[in-house]
C-alpha cells in the first residue's frame with residue numbers, strides 16, 4: 001500500500017493542526033496517520049486511493065455505514081430548516097424518545113459532543129448520586145483525554161507502572177495536576193478477585209467503576225490483547 005499523500009498531509013498538518021491530527025489517539029497509526037476523503041457504505045477510501053472496510057464507523061455513530069440514503073436526505077432537509085440552535089429543539093426530543101424506546105437500559109438521555117465529555121458527565125453523576133469521591137478504572141483503558149481520567153492508559157515505560165496486581169496510577173501527559181490522582185483507583189485488568197477486595201476495603205469511597213469491555217493496551221506484554229472483562233459477563237449484570 002502507498003501512503004505518500006497521507007505522509008504529505010501529515011507533514012503539512014503539523015504546521016497548523018496540533019499534533020497533525022484531530023485527536024492524539026489518531027497519531028499512532030503506522031506508517032503515518034492515514035487521511036481519508038470518502039466513504040461509501042461499509043468502505044472508506046484514503047487520499048492515496050487505498051480502500052478499507054470501515055470497522056471503526058466513527059466509533060459508533062455511523063452504525064448504518066457511510067452516506068445511507070435516508071440519513072443523507074434527513075440531514076439535507078434539516079440543513080434547509082436551520083443549521084444549529086443554541087437552544088432546545090424538538091428533534092432532540094424525538095431522538096431521545098427513540099433511544100429510550102430501543103435501548104433497554106436507557107431511562108433518560110443527555111447528548112454530549114464527545115466521548116471525553118460524556119465520561120465527565122457520568123463521573124459527576126456518579127459522584128453526585130453516591131456522595132463518594134473516587135472512580136475505579138483499569139490500567140490500559142482509555143476514557144478520553146481529560147485530566148481526571150487520562151490516567152494509566154499507556155505510560156511511557158514499564159518502570160513507571162508498578163506491579164501487575166498493584167499498578168501505580170500514572171498521569172497521561174505533562175500538564176495534568178497530580179491532585180487528580182487522589183480521586184482515582186487504578187486496578188490491573190481482568191482480576192475479579194482484586195476488584196472484589198478493593199470494593200470491600202474502599203467501597204465506601206468509590207462512586208463508580210468505569211471499564212471498557214475488552215483490554216486495549218498497556219506496557220505489560222504478558223497480557224493477551226483482547227481479554228473480555230468478567231465485569232461484562234451477563235451473569236454479573
Ligand SMILES: Cc1ncc(COP(=O)(O)O)c(C=O)c1O
Nearest residue numbers: 023114115116117142143144212
Ligand atoms: C471508551 C472510550 N471512551 C472515551 C473516548 C473519548 O472519546 P472522544 O475522542 O470522542 O473524546 C474514547 C475514544 O476513543 C473511547 O474509546
